[in-house]
Amino acid sequence: MIMPPVRRHFRHPFPYAVLYVVRPDCVWIVSVCAFKRDPNHWRERL
Numbered sequence: 001m002i003m004p005p006v007r008r009h010f011r012h013p014f015p016y017a018v019l020y021v022v023r024p025d026c027v028w029i030v031s032v033c034a035f036k037r038d039p040n041h042w043r044e045r046l
Contacts, residue, residue: 006030 009018019030 004021004023006019006021015035017033021028021030
């Protein structure tokens with residue numbers, strides 16, 4: 001099965017990044033990440 005790419009959305013002044021996947025029947029929110037956290041923190045959680 002081929003997984004669709006994960007997209008990112010940032011919006012100032014919202015202090016979070018939203019990671020999501022667009023599928024034909026829905027939008028799946030993968031994660032909401034705080035900008036103040038270490039970016040490598042999320043890699044360990046995958």
